[in-house]
Amino acid sequence: MQKFRPSAEFWSAIIFTLLLGLYERWLFPVEMPFLPEQLPHYLQWIAQGGCVLLTAGYIGFSFTCRKTVRAAFLGLFVIAVLAEYGSHYSVGRFSVSDDYDMVLQLFDPTLYKNALFGFSGRVWPAGALPILSYAGALFGLRPLKSRQSGGFRRFGAILLTAVLFFSALYPFSSGSFLTLSLAADLRSFTFLGWKYAMLYRGPRLAVPAISASPPDKNIVFIVDESIRGDHLSLNGYMRPTTPYLEALQSQGLLYNWRDSASGATASTNSNTLLLTGVYQLPDEAQQTRKAPTIFAYAKAMGYHTIYLDLQMNRRWLMSESDFKLVDEWHTVQEFLAGGEYQVDMIAAQWLYDKLRAAPGNFVWINKAGAHFPYLERIPPGDATWQPVLTDGRYYPADQVRLVNTYDNILNYNLEHFFRALARPETLKNTTFIYTSDHGQTLSEHGETWPQTGPTRNEARAPILIIQAAPLNVDTRYKASHQNLFATLLDMMGLPQEYRRYPYAVSLLKATASLSRPRYYVVGDLTSRLRGHLYNFDSP
Secondary structure, X not given: XXXXXXXXXXXXXXXHHHHHHXXXXXXXXXXXXXXXXXXXXXXXXXXXXXXXXXXXXXXXXXXXXXXXXXXXXXXXXXXHHHHHHHHHHHHOOOOOHHHHHHHHHOOXXXXXXXXXXXXXXXXXXXXXXXXXXXXXXXXXXXXXXXXXXXXXXXXXXXXXXXXXXXXXXXXXXXXXXXXXXXXXXXXXXXXXXXXXXXXXXXXOOOOOOOOOOOOOOEEEEEEEOOOOHHHOHHHOOOOOOOHHHHHHHHOOOEEEEOOOEOOEOOHHHHHHHHHHOOOOOOOOXXXXXXXXXXXXXXXXXXXXXXXXXXXXXXXXXXXXXXXOOOOEEEEXXXXXXXXXXXXXXXXXXXXXXXXXXXXXXXXXXXXXXXOOOHHHXXXXXXXXXXXXXXXXXXXXXXXXXXXXXXXXXXXXXXXXXXXXXOXXXXXOOEEEEEEEOOOOOOOOOOOOOOOOOOXXXXXXXXXXXXXXXXOOOOOOOOOEXXXXXHXXXXXXXXXXXXXXXXXXXXXXXXXXXXXXXXXXXXXXXXXXXXXXXXXXXXX
């Protein structure tokens, strides 16, 4: 019987894996627990040991392959390291499957460019050491010719092993236990594959035509981007960021639910909840993919439906069949004539003319708002509060510049947008319902990320109703995104018997005594394991 004799490749793989683990623990000593891992501790240790062996196997196999195959091993390693380091610098942890789900849904070169530039100052230097070390070892070692067989089969074999290993963990794990960057990346993609395989892809519940005559008013639902409610002077903030909205309130035209909560801290999740009105989470029954959208109800009530997407040029929020209920779809490229910081204002002027021309429109707007990177959201040199950020990178350590820049954006954007849109000519026959998809951290407690995390500041979203006709509402009610769908249905006059889901109470009917604890979700909407609910009202 031949004795096992560890080769140079074997020892190189073991040593490299151990050094990689030590380096990453030194580089990232703290892991933000966005999603608590549901595996018991002893199973986490076993899973972590498996990830170490998997990484060592990946490195070891690569050392025994010919150069073309080694290039494939190196390419995947580079992608994994840069992606995971970027994830850690942007959200304080390695990736989970929902991160890649969001990336694939929001497949837009501009967003990718902004994310890459915003955190590249730290990602590239940090990733250079493991990448260059691996490349040097990979192309510096010369294995015996007898050990260079297999080629791409070995590459496929190690990937198949990873898929099988993480597939075995999928029914039990949140996919957030501590591990190496390469293993974290393979884990996220395996978990995402299983999620996609289990998604409901059938039709939504239909809503029959209810009203034959066109409505005599307009409803405009404005979903802003990254607007934090407690940074509006309308809500008592120390800086005058919203003077025009305050003027509307003083005239009795604006109703404000202060300290409101979003349904999620990631754009895709919060918009999905707003679109469908689903609020019973986690959504394991996938009602967000089955319940009618707000556009279905608007069409049933005879509205002309318009979707203004001032962030994207592709379909992301709704499916192909959902878009059949949208009469007009306009994207950001139609409103870029004045630069990115003017997109919302140009769209507001366009919509002002549309609303004046004829009633009977239901409009959903996804504004550009205060989306990071911040400097693209304000004209150069137009800053009331100084000093401000000087480039598009996210600097948690320079919180004063971060907050100043953000407040300047709120003042510029909200003031010009609402002055262009909410005027006497439109207010006489239009109701505006306004919120934001989520808030921002502004690194108040050292956070390295702007949104998608678990902090309360990320869930602070304003909720306003603006209209000329007086409303009898109780703004002391603790409002959240979950109340907005039924509010829109009430505004449309939709009878209760046509509502296909038990929606939360409408703001037109809610009173302070009906207030309940509010929750927002971080992670996967449809999974109890990979999504976590946080209490907005907890101390």
